[in-house]
Amino acid sequence: MKSTPNQLLDYRCRLGGPTSLGRSGVSQMYHLHVLESEGHKILQELFPQLKDKLLNEYDVREYSFKTDCRFMVNGFLLNQDLTEDFPLLGIDRFTLETAMRKELCLQYGNQIEWKCNSRAVQLIVDQSLNIIKGIKYRQKHHVDSSSIDLYGDFIIDCTGRNTSSVKWLKESFNLIVPTMQIHFGLGYVTFIGERFKTGDPSLDSKQIVACSFNSPDNNTGFATTPIREIKTMDENSLGTLSTLLVQCVNYEYPPNDSYENLLEWIKEKLGPECYSVFKSKKVCSPLVSYRRAIDDRKYVEQLGKKWPQNYVLLGDAMCTFNPGYAQGMTHACRQARELGKIFQENCHKLKDISHIFNRRASAISEECWLLSTTND
Ligand SMILES: Cc1cc2nc3c(=O)[nH]c(=O)nc-3n(C[C@H](O)[C@H](O)[C@H](O)COP(=O)(O)OP(=O)(O)OC[C@H]3O[C@@H](n4cnc5c(N)ncnc54)[C@H](O)[C@@H]3O)c2cc1C
Known part of the structure; x- marks a missing residue:
């Protein structure tokens, strides 16, 4: 968290392991993310100072969805007839996460004890009382x-899409989560690149x-969003570093073994517009691939009072979605707000909170689930 904005960018471009920054992070943090309004x-x-800091310290800029963006959906230019504009902050997830952690420490530093580079491996339970201790x-x-024991009055599993809770609850309570x-x-x-x-x-x-992709007719899509303004004397440069993404559904995977092969794939699958944007890029980082995402929902609310007290799943641990619809982070934020x-x-009563949360949080998951899965 002591890294300067430039060191962070350097880390991001070299895919420096977040472990050396004191945390494990998640493998998707190198991929393009869109955060809903x-x-x-x-x-x-939660962090009223965050935006100003990003703008002033991280060379981040705000963009207009109406005028700075070209967003095609199934052959239609989506953003041309907007009646209301959306501001977009151009930043990468890696930098945003670190900046947010710094803000969290500034606000609550003396109330938080970090257990860095550590892994929760088991629950400590009292079966007879149906509680997680x-x-x-x-x-x-x-x-x-x-292993080291850590006790709590209320425990939140926010360990993301690979949560072990289903396994742990089966082991500890013989509970089968639908x-x-x-x-x-x-x-x-x-990857990260400079656009020309x-x-x-x-x-x-x-x-x-x-x-965007529009399956099953068109299973591939692409996006590029700026993450930093840069100073350059080259008049052909657009003056920004950007994240560039190509994506597919229905297993039409883009290659990441070489940039030449990726360009060939783009030419064939995504057409001249995307090809010309990607061809005019200077590549500034390795090509990172991700293929493991699924829609994955745990119907915790169906277990009613069988669900243990003092324990909840939150965010991806409760439900993951097709990342193409960019809902996961907002889903986690909304569930966290609801718990608050x-x-x-x-x-x-403390003993009722997990059951109340399960009902309310699953209503949030349901909205996002419908959007993702009707198409998938
Ligand atoms: C390729 C890809 C692209 C995506 N794009 C978007 C997008 O555009 N917009 C969007 O909103 N969402 C997107 N998502 C989804 C988004 O990344 C997640 O929804 C979001 O990160 C969920 O936040 P979370 O806090 O629930 O979990 P995570 O962000 O996964 O965080 C979990 C944390 O728990 C830690 N952890 C894991 N196991 C343990 C353990 N046993 N003990 C201790 N700590 C542990 C991890 O190290 C990590 O820090 C994308 C996902 C993928 C895979």
């Missing part, structure tokens, strides 16, 4: 050392260019 609003409420964790650098999964053959390849003029003004005047609200209502 509601998620952005929640972050602004704590967790056992291990430090990653000392895999052979024995789940549903949909596999849709998602593939992402993302293509000679086509309709592309060169737009910092954000995107074309339940505590602030100040009228619930």
Whole structure:
């Protein structure tokens, strides 16, 4: 967290392991992410200084969805007839996460104890009372050392899409959590690049260019969004570093073995507009691939009072979605806000909170689930 904005960018471009920054992170953090307005609003409420810091310290800029963006959906230019504009902040997830952690420490530093590079490995439970009393964790650098116990009044599993909760609850309570999964053959390849003029003004005047997939007719898409302004003397440069993404569903995977092969794939699958944007890029990082995403929902609310007290799943741990619809982070933010609200209502017994949260959080998951899965 002491890294300067330039060191962070350097880390991002070299795919430096976040472990050396004191945390494990998640493998998708190198990929292009879009945060919905509601998620952005929640972050602004929690961290009122964050936006100004990003703009002033990280060379981040705000863009207009109406004028700085070219967003094609199934052959239609989506953003040309907007009655209302959307501001877009151009930043990468890696930098945003670190900046947010810094803000969290500034606000609550003396109330938080970080257990860095550690892994929760088991629950500590009282079966007869149906409560989770704590967790056992291990430090990653000392895999052979024995686990350490950590007790809590209320425990939130926010360990993301690979949560072990389903396994742990089965082991500890013989509880079977109803789940549903949909596999849709998602593939992402993302890298950082400097954009140069293509000679086509309709592309060169737009910092954000995107074309979404529309399965089953069209299973591939692409997007580029700026993450930093840069100083350059080259008049052909657009003056920004950007994240570039190509994506697919239905297993039409883009290659990441070489940039030449990726360009060939783009030419064949995505057409001249995307090809010309990608061909005019200077590549500034390795090509990172991701192929494991699925829709994966845990119907915790169906278990009613069988669900243990003092324990909830939140965010991806409860439900993951097709990343192509960019809902996951906002879903996690909304569930976190709801949990905060339940505590602030100040009228619930601690033992009831997990059941109340499960009902309300699953309603949030349901909205996002419908959007993702009707198409998938
Ligand atoms: C390729 C890809 C692209 C995506 N694009 C978008 C997008 O455009 N917009 C969007 O909103 N969402 C997107 N998502 C989804 C988004 O990344 C997630 O929804 C979001 O990160 C969920 O946040 P979370 O806090 O629930 O979990 P995570 O962000 O996954 O965080 C989990 C944390 O728990 C830690 N952890 C894991 N296991 C343990 C353990 N046993 N002990 C201790 N710590 C542990 C991890 O290291 C990590 O820090 C994308 C996902 C993928 C895979």
